[in-house]
Amino acid sequence: MALTREEREAFLAEPHIAALAVDAGPGRAPLAVPIWYWYEPGGDVWIMTGRESRKYALISAAGRFTLMVERVEPTVRYVSVEGPVVNTAPATLEGLREISARYLPAEKVDGYVDFAWKNHGEQVVVHMRPERWVSSDLGQV
Structure with a gap:
């Protein structure tokens, strides 16, 4: 059964690991990779990735x-x-800390943030405005 708007937004706001998919060009299947993301109901989704x-x-x-x-x-x-990119900006240490705290135990955040900031290269934050939703709870039959 399809989720209501409130249900799907609340579910997306939970700290799941997302599968990101993006067109990879002619003759290629879409690139699909796991990624951390941030979402608050009614807002844009943002991800952080290497420039x-x-x-x-x-x-x-x-x-x-x-x-x-x-x-x-x-x-x-x-x-x-799914939706369009509406903003891209350089990543900040604060943003890295925020998204890391969403996924990691509190005692691991500082160490991960320090390592990632020093070793992952320049990062960017990409904001996507949700346009199209598909959702279901297969247990609600």
């Missing part, structure tokens, strides 16, 4: 991407959201 990454190059060329999140317990539920 020199293939992922960022493809997102820049396509001007849009899709995120899909899912769970299997207590019921199979998923939300897929």
